[in-house]
Amino acid sequence: QVEFVESGGALVQAGGSLTISCEVHGGIVFPIYAMGWFRQAAEKQRELVAVITNGEARHYVDSVKGRFSISRANGQNKVYLRMDNLKPEDTAVYFCNALSEDGSGYAALFDSWGPGTQVTVSS
Secondary structure (H helix, E strand, O other): OOEEEEEOOOEEEOOOOEEEEEEEEOOOOHHHOEEEEEEEOOOOOOEEEEEEOOOOOEEEOHHHOOOEEEEEEHHHOEEEEEEOOOOHHHOEEEEEEEEEEEOOEEEEOOOOOOOOEEEEEEO
């Protein structure tokens, strides 16, 4: 059974930077999957903010373009999210998951989620 373990969240001031990590366990063939970072703010739905494909193409939601950078380390089954120029509206719990793709875009592949990692940006 696949398991996602997110880490690295913290309280940071607006304008600051942070890198969060996700390690994937469970015997999946990590390099073949597109991976994504999702976030869920209080009383809001979970949203996909960054995608890295198995060919390392990257896609971002407009609100984080130019500020966030996703990367992966296939040998370690890890995916990272570098966040610069953080804003209070980036405050959320961040989750990772493998992704499936259809004609309308990307979605979480697995129903199981990790605990997430809390990122709080103070103004």
